[in-house]
Amino acid sequence: MNRFIAYINTRRPEAIEHAIGLLGWLEELGNICHFAPESAVAIGRPELAIEETDITSDFKLAISLGGDGSVLRTVTAVSGHEIPVLGINFGRIGYLSGVEPSLSRQRINQFLEGDFYLEKRMRLKIESPIVANSLYALNEVVVEKIDPGRTVRLALEINGDFFTSYATDGLIVATPTGSTAYSMSARGPIIDPMHQAILLTPVAPHSLFDRALVLSPDDQLKISVLPDCGASFAVDGNVSGKLELGDSITCTSAEKPALLVSFGGSNFHQALKEKFGLSDR
Secondary structure (H helix, E strand, O other), X not given: OOEEEEEXXXXXXXXXXXXXXXXXXXXXOOOEEEEOHHHHHHOOOHHHEOOHHHOOXXXXXXXXXXXXXXXXXXXXXXXXXOOOEEEEEOOOOOOOOOEOHHHHHHHHHHHHOOOOEEEEEOOEEEEOOOXXXXXXXXXXXXXXXXXXXXXXXXXXXXXXXXXXXXXXXXXXXXXXXXXXXXXXXXXXXXXXXXXXXXXXXXXXXXXXXXXXXXXXXXXXXXXXXXXXXXXXXXXXXXXXXXXXXXXXXXXXXXXXXXXXXXXXXXXXXXHHHHHHOOOOO
């Protein structure tokens, strides 16, 4: 008997319907499947709800039903317990949620038979005096301006040494996985997600030095707010706090990576080609 946990994008009726069918199939095979509380309510099985604080490492697999945002949420919930994540795609792009719904049962069977590839994706650990606990990101943390009419001034330290200050709309600290997210829209480089690196990308900087930096995964980045504006910071798209003058966040590589289940091995180049509609010539 295997234990599964599932997270559903409850704003997508098709994902809820698919989850109900998947649950029935898993239970018929003698498995147990728990759900995030709102997901359990959405499928009409509130007794299957489990809180994040009750998740343990004995879960065989975490299933995400939604888009890439749902995978990010699932990774946040389970990666500390080193539980593999399989994403079933009900979104648009599907960089992270790589399994199409029509193949979900086949892919879960393959996983249970050991016929899969486990991608270890680097995560970021974010700490700040203004938050009680460490935060973790699979894509990025963004420090950005609050006032739409002004830039924010931010100081960057690398490994305890002052590097430079930025007058900018924001700074993105991303993983290789996150290089195809917000960082890419800010003209940052695309990095194969299996690499180990920390990517720093300024957003609309008002300075001569406007280049993105690809740094060592062993580097520590500290971003501090300078006069005269406040800032906010968001972790994987979720606003996590407001930074006043002198406040800072520190970013390092997380000890435990995200474990993403894929099939046929990692083929980032072909996935990139498909998502961007690149031609064969």
